Amino acid sequence: MTKNKKSNAKSSNAKTSKKTEKKSSKKFGAKSSVEKKSQKEQKAIRLNAYIARHCPYSRRQADEIIASGRVKIGRKIATLGEVLVGGERVFVDGNLVRERSEAHFSAIVYHKPKGELVSRVDSRGRRVVYDGLGKKFRHFTPVGRLDFASEGVLILSDSKTVINALSGSDLEREYILKIDSKISPKMLEAMQDGLSLKNAKAGGHRLSKIISMDFAPFSSVQIIKNTHAFSRLKVVINEGQNRELRRFFAHFDAKVLDLRRVRFGFVHLNALPVGKSRFFSKDEYKNLKEFMKSKKYL
Numbered sequence: 001m002t003k004n005k006k007s008n009a010k011s012s013n014a015k016t017s018k019k020t021e022k023k024s025s026k027k028f029g030a031k032s033s034v035e036k037k038s039q040k041e042q043k044a045i046r047l048n049a050y051i052a053r054h055c056p057y058s059r060r061q062a063d064e065i066i067a068s069g070r071v072k073i074g075r076k077i078a079t080l081g082e083v084l085v086g087g088e089r090v091f092v093d094g095n096l097v098r099e100r101s102e103a104h105f106s107a108i109v110y111h112k113p114k115g116e117l118v119s120r121v122d123s124r125g126r127r128v129v130y131d132g133l134g135k136k137f138r139h140f141t142p143v144g145r146l147d148f149a150s151e152g153v154l155i156l157s158d159s160k161t162v163i164n165a166l167s168g169s170d171l172e173r174e175y176i177l178k179i180d181s182k183i184s185p186k187m188l189e190a191m192q193d194g195l196s197l198k199n200a201k202a203g204g205h206r207l208s209k210i211i212s213m214d215f216a217p218f219s220s221v222q223i224i225k226n227t228h229a230f231s232r233l234k235v236v237i238n239e240g241q242n243r244e245l246r247r248f249f250a251h252f253d254a255k256v257l258d259l260r261r262v263r264f265g266f267v268h269l270n271a272l273p274v275g276k277s278r279f280f281s282k283d284e285y286k287n288l289k290e291f292m293k294s295k296k297y298l
Contacts, residue, residue, distance in 0.1 A: 047071070047082040050090065053160065054097050056139035058120050065092065105159030107288065108137060109267055110277040112154040118145045129154065132275050143167050143264070144240045147205075152261030153269045162288070165297045170238045171265030172219055178258040179249050183223060183231045187252050191218040191235070195248065203250030204243050213241060215248055230257065265291070 045053075048062035057065065063080060065071055071078040072091040084090070090097040110133060112118070117128045126148075130138055133156075140156040143166040152175070157163055200213035219236040226233075237244065246256045262269045266287040272278060280288065292298045 044083055044085050047073070047078055047084055047090070048080075050084055051092065051097065054100050055092060056135070061120070100158065105157055105162055106140075107155060107157040107159075107162060107280045107285070108140065108277050109269070109272060109280065110154045110156060111269060111272045111274050112146050112151055113274045114149055114151050117148055118142050118154065133277060137277070145242075146261060147243055147246070147259075150259040150261070151274065152259075153264045153267060154261075155264055155267060161297055162292070165292050165295055166265070167240075169265070169291075169295070171291075172236050172238055172263065173240055173261060173265075174234065174236045174263035175245060176224075176232070176234050176258075176260050176262055177245060177256055178230055178232045179254040180230055180257055181252075181254040182228050183226050183233065184252060187249070187254070188221070190215070190248070190252075191221050193217055195251070197247075197251060200247045200251070203247035203256070208242065210242055213244070213247060215241075215244065234262075 047066060048059045051057055051062035051065075051071070052059045055062070062071075066078050066080055066082075069077050070093050073082065073084070073088050078090075110129065112129055113132070115127060116132060117126055119128050120130060122128055129142065133140070137156060140158050141160070141163050143155040143157070143163055146152060146154055155166060157166075194217040195215040196212075197215070198212050201208070201211060204210055216237070216239055219238055220234075221236075222234040224232040224234060235245070241247075245259060249256055260269075267280070267284055289298060
């Protein structure tokens with residue numbers, strides 16, 4: 001074979017090899033249209049949820065501003081019920097909505113006073129916690145609830161991951177409470193051993209649909225004062241059911257006169273004045289991140 005023929009053969013083999021490599025890369029490296037479609041579907045989110053996640057609005061408020069024509073997707077005025085599939089630019093009142101990363105979050109402690117609802121709005125015009133917190137924290141969400149007549153530690157965050165991690169946790173909740181009766185041996189026994197009630201409506205809100213409730217044993221009980229007129233005690237529990245302590249003592253015909261949460265896990269109320277808030281300390285942020293990592297949230 002002549003040199004020219006050998007050269008042509010090598011050139012032909014090289015071209016074939018390159019074509020094979022391209023086909024192989026297309027087959028194994030590139031993403032198919034099905035894969036791309038699947039990725040888009042995974043990113044799909046309702047417009048009101050997107051606004052609530054990245055703006056200081058609840059989902060209900062997001063629906064209201066969408067309905068009033070204040071929201072645009074690109075250049076088009078948005079309508080209720082729209083779904084984003086990823087990549088769209090959303091504007092509220094002409095301002096681009098910038099996405100907040102879940103990797104960077106803030107958390108605050110609020111000393112909730114009595115006479116405030118843990119809610120964004122109230123149909124009866126009663127004061128809500130956001131009246132005390134102000135617009136700066138309007139987009140923060142509370143961890144659990146404290147009822148209207150209770151006060152103390154209320155944690156709020158701008159991260160849904162933080163909210164979910166803390167709300168359903170078994171972190172200790174510490175309370176100081178006052179009841180209108182003497183602490184009986186039966187009360188102490190139930191605090192130590194737990195209690196299961198088929199009818200736990202007493203102590204709950206009159207509109208509550210909760211009927212039965214199981215009370216886990218208290219982590220600790222410290223009696224501060226115990227008289228027939230009233231008693232004061234400090235208790236630690238590992239759950240946060242609806243009006244749990246009020247329902248517990250109501251079973252023993254005792255009414256809770258005062259209820260103050262002084263600690264939630266690693267967050268202490270300390271000397272924070274009533275109606276005031278503060279950001280987490282460095283140690284509290286450190287403990288929060290360690291807790292979330294231990295529960296696989298980070």
